[in-house]
Amino acid sequence: MKLLRTKTIKGKIKVETGLHIGAGNDAIEIGGMDNPIIRDPMTNLPYIPGSSLKGKMRSLLEWELGRIGAEEPKNNGEPCKCGKEDCPVCRVYGAAISRSAEEHALKRGPTRIIVRDALLSDEFKDKIDVIIEEKSENSINRITAVANPRPIERVVPGVTFDFEIAYRIIDTGDKGKRDEELFKTTVLDVLKMLENDYLGGGGSRGNGKIKFIDLRDEEDKPITL
Numbered sequence: 001m002k003l004l005r006t007k008t009i010k011g012k013i014k015v016e017t018g019l020h021i022g023a024g025n026d027a028i029e030i031g032g033m034d035n036p037i038i039r040d041p042m043t044n045l046p047y048i049p050g051s052s053l054k055g056k057m058r059s060l061l062e063w064e065l066g067r068i069g070a071e072e073p074k075n076n077g078e079p080c081k082c083g084k085e086d087c088p089v090c091r092v093y094g095a096a097i098s099r100s101a102e103e104h105a106l107k108r109g110p111t112r113i114i115v116r117d118a119l120l121s122d123e124f125k126d127k128i129d130v131i132i133e134e135k136s137e138n139s140i141n142r143i144t145a146v147a148n149p150r151p152i153e154r155v156v157p158g159v160t161f162d163f164e165i166a167y168r169i170i171d172t173g174d175k176g177k178r179d180e181e182l183f184k185t186t187v188l189d190v191l192k193m194l195e196n197d198y199l200g201g202g203g204s205r206g207n208g209k210i211k212f213i214d215l216r217d218e219e220d221k222p223i224t225l
């Protein structure tokens with residue numbers, strides 16, 4: 001097994017409808033917003049964690065390939081952990097720890113994709129006051145018709161984040177042919193799927209539509225999805 005080369009995709013993620021990637025409850029301060037977006041603790045700027053992006057890409061691919069609950073023993077909608085070398089999900093995105101994943105680890109090789117944290121683009125760094133909104137979402141009591149408002153924080157449309165993916169082509173005895181093929185179906189095609197889906201929370205309520213723009217490869221050639 002040998003690393004032949006690393007492909008990269010660099011570009012921007014453009015927010016098209018308000019983006020909410022939650023910080024989780026441990027970030028609550030007294031008097032603070034109870035649905036805050038995640039921010040870099042050093043700069044206080046919003047960012048998109050690589051883990052959020054990678055997780056969303058992986059789940060879209062699992063749906064596409066029918067890998068949800070596919071392997072034995074049947075899971076309850078957890079990520080595929082078959083770990084087999086011919087499973088595009090486990091080969092490219094890595095296998096969750098399981099006996100099967102361990103058994104196939106040597107043949108499968110290392111996780112091919114690396115998704116970096118997407119940091120706020122430079123031109124928005126001094127506009128922190130206007131790029132985050134507090135939106136109120138209501139649930140209506142069915143009997144009294146009284147609204148129960150719940151504020152959530154969102155990054156507003158138009159904002160961009162700098163995005164980068166690396167993808168390792170590994171020779172598993174085939175001169176990297178299989179990984180080259182999978183780059184399109186498990187990465188590029190999935191980015192397109194993500195544009196038609198949503199990122200972060202509240203997708204069914206209109207949040208999280210994004211677009212990948214200005215994508216370039218490792219030779220600085222444009223990539224179209």
Ligand SMILES: [Zn+2]
Nearest residue numbers: 080082087090
């Ligand atoms: Zn798998």
